[in-house]
Amino acid sequence: QLQLQESGPGLVKPSETLSLTCNVSGGSISSSNYYWGWIRQPPGKGLDWIGSIHYTGSTYYNPSLKSRVTISVDTSKNQFSLKLNSVTAADTAVYYCARATSGGPNDYWGQGTLVTVSS
């Protein structure tokens, strides 16, 4: 059974960089059929797609965040990562990592991790 688990600091200061890692177990991240992505949910709001990566390194970002976001993959560790720089309080959210099929849904998700931006 595929499992995804987010890890990283739960508190980040304004103007600093938010860094999260998603560890994938029970399957290989190096599959041509899947993309690995990040989705967030600010408190009281809906789901916001951040971006995704293929194991080959091809990345796709939400234009609303593109200037601040980097998603990378480490196939040797079977994990992928999110970096969001110059954060503000508006970046406070539960961050989920998830697998997506090509042209299809996000079918496996991590449990989510709350990241709060505050001094």
Place this chain on the structure above:
Amino acid sequence: DIQMTQSPSSLSASVGDRVTITCRASQTISSSLNWYQHKPGKAPKVLIYFASSLQSGVPSRFSGSGSGTDFTLTISSLQPEDFATYYCQQSYSTPRTFGQGTKVEIK
């Protein structure tokens, strides 16, 4: 970006009711439409993909229909465990935008 608009934003229903949620895309997305159920403190769960395909393990009371720009999620007989927020998402192009959500509450 493709904008996804759900209606209603919330609804109150009773156990056993038939519930219908609609989702409209700002441009055609063929059948690249997914539906998720989201409960507080849990990860979203995919119910329907490619507009009408039922995800493995999802009860048959959930169904989806539509193509092009207009889509529908139907719960044929609402059960207590179905009270949640439902989101549509287009997977036609990036960014893979979500609708704003529909909260299904107990009447």
